[in-house]
Amino acid sequence: MSQADETRITQWLSDQRQAMLDLLRDVVDIDSGSYDKAGVDAVGARFEQFLASQGIETWREAHGVFGDAIHAKVGEPGTNEKPILLMGHRDTVFPKGEAGRRPFTIDGSRAYGPGVCDMKAGIVMNLFVAAAFKKFGGAPCPIKVLITSDEEIASPSSRPVIEREGRAARAVYNSEPGRPSGNVIAGRKGGVFMRFEVFGKAAHSGGNFTSGISAIGELAHKVVAIHALTDLDKGITLNVGLVSGGQSVNTTAPHAEGQIDLRYVDPADRKRTLEAIEKIMANPTVPGTTAKLEIKGEFLPVVQTEAAKAIFTAYQAAAKDSGLTVDGEFSGGCADSGFTASVGTPTLCGVGPVGGLAHTVEEYMDIDTMVPRAQALALSILRTQVD
Numbered sequence: 001m002s003q004a005d006e007t008r009i010t011q012w013l014s015d016q017r018q019a020m021l022d023l024l025r026d027v028v029d030i031d032s033g034s035y036d037k038a039g040v041d042a043v044g045a046r047f048e049q050f051l052a053s054q055g056i057e058t059w060r061e062a063h064g065v066f067g068d069a070i071h072a073k074v075g076e077p078g079t080n081e082k083p084i085l086l087m088g089h090r091d092t093v094f095p096k097g098e099a100g101r102r103p104f105t106i107d108g109s110r111a112y113g114p115g116v117c118d119m120k121a122g123i124v125m126n127l128f129v130a131a132a133f134k135k136f137g138g139a140p141c142p143i144k145v146l147i148t149s150d151e152e153i154a155s156p157s158s159r160p161v162i163e164r165e166g167r168a169a170r171a172v173y174n175s176e177p178g179r180p181s182g183n184v185i186a187g188r189k190g191g192v193f194m195r196f197e198v199f200g201k202a203a204h205s206g207g208n209f210t211s212g213i214s215a216i217g218e219l220a221h222k223v224v225a226i227h228a229l230t231d232l233d234k235g236i237t238l239n240v241g242l243v244s245g246g247q248s249v250n251t252t253a254p255h256a257e258g259q260i261d262l263r264y265v266d267p268a269d270r271k272r273t274l275e276a277i278e279k280i281m282a283n284p285t286v287p288g289t290t291a292k293l294e295i296k297g298e299f300l301p302v303v304q305t306e307a308a309k310a311i312f313t314a315y316q317a318a319a320k321d322s323g324l325t326v327d328g329e330f331s332g333g334c335a336d337s338g339f340t341a342s343v344g345t346p347t348l349c350g351v352g353p354v355g356g357l358a359h360t361v362e363e364y365m366d367i368d369t370m371v372p373r374a375q376a377l378a379l380s381i382l383r384t385q386v387d
Helices: 005-014 017-028 035-052 116-136 159-169 213-225 265-280 308-321 335-343 369-380
Strands: 058-061 069-074 082-089 106-109 110-112 143-148 171-172 184-190 191-199 236-247 255-264 290-299 328-331 348-349 353-358 364-366
Touching: 005 116, 017 035, 017 110, 017 116, 017 369, 035 058, 035 069, 035 116, 035 143, 069 116, 082 116, 082 159, 082 335, 116 143, 116 353, 116 364, 116 369, 143 159, 159 335, 171 335, 184 308, 184 335, 184 348, 184 353, 191 213, 191 265, 213 236, 213 255, 213 265, 213 348, 255 265, 265 290, 308 348, 308 353, 308 369, 335 348, 353 369
Parallel strands: 082 143, 082 171, 171 348, 184 328
Antiparallel strands: 058 069, 069 143, 106 110, 110 364, 191 255, 191 290, 236 255, 353 364
């Protein structure tokens, strides 16, 4: 790395503000809900088009249900040297038609639109950083780009890809949005998303009441017991966020179900809490009811190791040289960064452009952070020490 490399790359990135916004506009205006494979792949195609325009080869890892994983690499062909992995997801939580109802717009210093900060802006930033290294060189090792497709539903197809690529990398930068404070994310909770069903017996609630066994009654007891497992001092939270059940108002409910969100900090608490939930399922309060539990999706926590702390410290210094004051925050939210952190690869999350109010119609991205955050990431890569 030389001062000339830093100057060339940071200056080029400073000249790309409008080009970044143009690409961001294109992809925000394409619907890409997690279950909309066609839309997610259309966003991927636009990103592939940009990378091709920069002379960067891409390849897809196809999936029959969810969007394909998109890969790109900048560096000497055939090298076995471990790369730095730049990661991001292009799916959103929004339904088909949302982009047409409220397309990409700019109001003052903020950009709006579905997925604008979570996390299409982060992918745009990653691609321009990769393009800068393709154009000027200077990277101390290869740079790998991974664009996934289903993070908003706990990455059912992408998790094995992310874990594989994470194991092969020397470090991972996940470009989820920077915090509204301007900080990055040094740690995250893990999350387990579950569904449970309760089975009872139907009976006429007026004429044959005593023959019925209420699944809803049992579900109510289980919800109270599950919520009681919350331990805020340990960072453990339980939320039954969805419930349904019953057949009719005048029938004892033969069936009911609920969905559980578990968040935790310490991986050991995952096992203990799941065992407690399984015990609640196995021991009914309403005699005659039975229950079953299934895990629908899961994220792993981001725990800051010494190696990850070193990456954060280097990024923090690079950000300062880009005019940013950055600290590390802990987030109760989950992300794909947990998968790479959990395979032992130093991981830093939330390095994307600053934004907020994700998953809402007020979601925004601070335009003035796009270039400085790209420069900070590029400087951090340039200063990576390669053994």
